[in-house]
Amino acid sequence: MHVYSRRKRKAGVSDRGARVGKIERTTYALGWRIHTVATQGGLPLTYRVRQANVNDEIPTLKLLIEAVRLLHRAGLSIKLLIADAQYYWKDFFKLSRWLGIKPVIPARPQIKKTLINLRVKHGFIVEGDPELIRQYHRG
Structure with a gap:
């Protein structure tokens, strides 16, 4: 899932935290990314919203550990x-x-x-x- 932010050149309105990130092989966009750990059925367990230019490795490790801890509290495991x-x-x-x-x-x-x-x-x-x-x- 990609969440976009558009800058209005004349009005100067922009989301100050948004950054340019790669969304496809040759496409870049200004905005945010939602990194999610979900069940096989699509139920989200944990998520992080980060700037679009953040490397996926940074939030991924933390999300996986967080999902394991959350499920462990419920007596479940991945x-x-x-x-x-x-x-x-x-x-x-x-x-x-x-x-x-x-x-x-x-x-x-x-x-x-x-x-x-x-x-x-x-x-x-x-x-x-x-x-x-x-x-x-x-x-």
Whole structure:
């Protein structure tokens, strides 16, 4: 989800906190991003609203820890973490496994040595271990 802020050149009205961030491969926008950890059914557990130019790694680790603590208080746990390729980085895998969560995150095409047998090819085609592919598509 992207929340945008528009500057009015003549009136000088702007959201002072909004920043320019990348929303697609070649598109940038002034605004905010909402980072969310949600259940498989789409129920949000935790979220953060950050400026659009903030790297996703910064709020993601904190959100995951917060979601684990919240569910732990309810006597529940996260067993499987399904995310897209932008969350494929070593520290995220390390934290997930340390928390007892199985990460199902495909590697980007340019990564040579993958942490799990799951990869996204150009055109958003996922290949690798059939069980991981099934879990990824289920999410």
